[in-house]
Amino acid sequence: MGPLASKRAVPDEGTEVDEAELIRAAQAGDRAAFEELVRAYDKSVLRLAMNLLRSPEDARDVYQETFLRVYRNLQQFRFDCSFHTWLYRIATNLCLDQLRKRKVRREEPTVLTTPDGTLDRMDSVPEERVDGDPLRHLYSGQIRKRVKETLAQLTPREKMVFELRHYEGLRLKRIGEVLGTSEEAAKNCLFRATQKMRTALGEFV
Numbered sequence: 001m002g003p004l005a006s007k008r009a010v011p012d013e014g015t016e017v018d019e020a021e022l023i024r025a026a027q028a029g030d031r032a033a034f035e036e037l038v039r040a041y042d043k044s045v046l047r048l049a050m051n052l053l054r055s056p057e058d059a060r061d062v063y064q065e066t067f068l069r070v071y072r073n074l075q076q077f078r079f080d081c082s083f084h085t086w087l088y089r090i091a092t093n094l095c096l097d098q099l100r101k102r103k104v105r106r107e108e109p110t111v112l113t114t115p116d117g118t119l120d121r122m123d124s125v126p127e128e129r130v131d132g133d134p135l136r137h138l139y140s141g142q143i144r145k146r147v148k149e150t151l152a153q154l155t156p157r158e159k160m161v162f163e164l165r166h167y168e169g170l171r172l173k174r175i176g177e178v179l180g181t182s183e184e185a186a187k188n189c190l191f192r193a194t195q196k197m198r199t200a201l202g203e204f205v
Contacts, residue, residue: 019083025201027074034074038067041084045091051167052095052160062098066091081177086176092160099156143201150200158193 019040025033045066049059069090075087151159157179164170164178176186 008191019064020079023074023077023079023083027077034071037070037083041087042067044172045087048088048091048168049095052163053098058098062091062094065094067095074148075081085174085177092178096156097158099159146200148196154193154196158189158196161189162193162197165190 013079019037022033022037024119042063046059048058049062049066053059053062066087070087077083151162154162160179161175164175165172170178172186172190173183176183176191179186
């Protein structure tokens, strides 16, 4: 696959140079370079879609459409933001479209089937406290049920910000970049979502 193939691109700050080489090669028509980019991000995009949509079928559709759009629009990527941000922006916009199209909210399981096996999404919540995070006692079945119900009641954007912060672990600045808004707007949206969650879980925290 050539020298580029030995440099695995992953979504962190330490691989920006190698990733830029892959992107430029892919823009020049190198199919192997594009496939390497897909391999670097495919699991994180699918996990993001799973967490946001909680539907394996919908998540797979978003996953496929995300990389189809990346392939079609890669020539337009101008390195004015990180590739990770650009990719997540495409994926989250597709997820938002899905959430907004859902006329009737259905009961959604917290246990998901992923390529890596069965995953309980509540087990992926970071244990550290984040601004009075009301999820610190998630190991109670009653709390899990209440969290699931409250997530379903958030607006699509509130849900998106809450999930990106708590399940993806993104910082507010990055969330703002992904959603095409400011860090302050993302912070305010997270505050509203957290307040709703705290109110719903009031008796438990």
